[in-house]
Amino acid sequence: MFLSPTGSYGMRSWVSNAFGAPRNHPGPGRGHAGVDLTAPVGHQLRNIQDGTVKRIYHSPYGGGWVSEVSHGDVPVLGRDVVSRHMHCKEGSFVVEGGDDVFEGDILCTQGATGNALDDHDHFEIRVSGQPVDPWPLLADFQYSSHGLEVGTLYPYWSIGPMARLCQSFLQYRGYDIAVDGVYGPGSQGAVKDFQRDQGLIVDAIVGPMTWDALIPNLG
Numbered sequence: 001m002f003l004s005p006t007g008s009y010g011m012r013s014w015v016s017n018a019f020g021a022p023r024n025h026p027g028p029g030r031g032h033a034g035v036d037l038t039a040p041v042g043h044q045l046r047n048i049q050d051g052t053v054k055r056i057y058h059s060p061y062g063g064g065w066v067s068e069v070s071h072g073d074v075p076v077l078g079r080d081v082v083s084r085h086m087h088c089k090e091g092s093f094v095v096e097g098g099d100d101v102f103e104g105d106i107l108c109t110q111g112a113t114g115n116a117l118d119d120h121d122h123f124e125i126r127v128s129g130q131p132v133d134p135w136p137l138l139a140d141f142q143y144s145s146h147g148l149e150v151g152t153l154y155p156y157w158s159i160g161p162m163a164r165l166c167q168s169f170l171q172y173r174g175y176d177i178a179v180d181g182v183y184g185p186g187s188q189g190a191v192k193d194f195q196r197d198q199g200l201i202v203d204a205i206v207g208p209m210t211w212d213a214l215i216p217n218l219g
C-alpha cells in the first residue's frame with residue numbers, strides 16, 4: 001500500500017513541490033507537509049476515500065480555503081486519517097462539515113487562495129495528526145489492483161487521480177473530455193486525438209512522451 005517500486009516519472013510530471021521539500025510559503029512546521037499537485041484553477045477537487053467532512057475553513061497560515069475530510073482508521077496506514085485540499089476556490093465548496101462523502105465525490109474546485117504562487121492543490125494526508133507523504137498512497141490507490149507502473153495511464157479501466165489530472169489538462173487545452181476520474185473510452189478517444197495532433201504514437205497510453213506533451217512546463 002505504501003511505496004511503489006517505480007513511478008518517478010509520474011512524480012516529476014505532476015507533483016510541483018514534493019512532500020518534505022523546503023517550504024515555499026510561510027507558516028508553522030519545518031518541511032512541506034503535503035504535495036503540490038499542479039491543476040488549473042477551476043479543476044474539480046475530489047475526495048480520496050470514504051469519510052466525513054470534518055470542516056471547511058480558511059487557514060490562518062497561508063493555506064487559503066481548506067477542505068478537511070476524516071477517513072477514520074485505515075488498515076495498514078493507521079488511526080485517525082485526515083485528508084486536506086488547500087488553496088481551494090472561495091465559495092466553490094459543495095459539502096459542509098458533517099457531510100458523509102464517498103471516494104470520488106467532488107468537494108470543491110481548485111483556486112489560488114492563501115499563499116499560492118501558482119495553480120496547485122496543496123494536498124495533505126495526516127495520520128494521527130502527523131503528515132505523511134500522500135504521493136505513494138495516491139498512486140497505489142489507483143494502481144494496486146492492476147499492478148501497473150505508476151505514472152502511466154493504460155487504455156482500459158482505470159480510475160483515480162492520475163486519470164483526473166490527464167483529463168483536466170486535456171480539457172484545459174480545449175479537448176472534449178469529461179473530468180470524472182475514469183479513464184474510459186471517451187477519455188481514450190480524447191487522448192488519441194491529442195497524440196495525433198502532437199505527432200505522437202496514437203495508442204491512448206499516457207506515458208512519459210504524452211505526459212511531457214501534455215504538461216510541458218514540468219519535469
Ligand SMILES: [Zn+2]
Pocket residue numbers: 017032034035036122123
Ligand atoms: Zn504546498
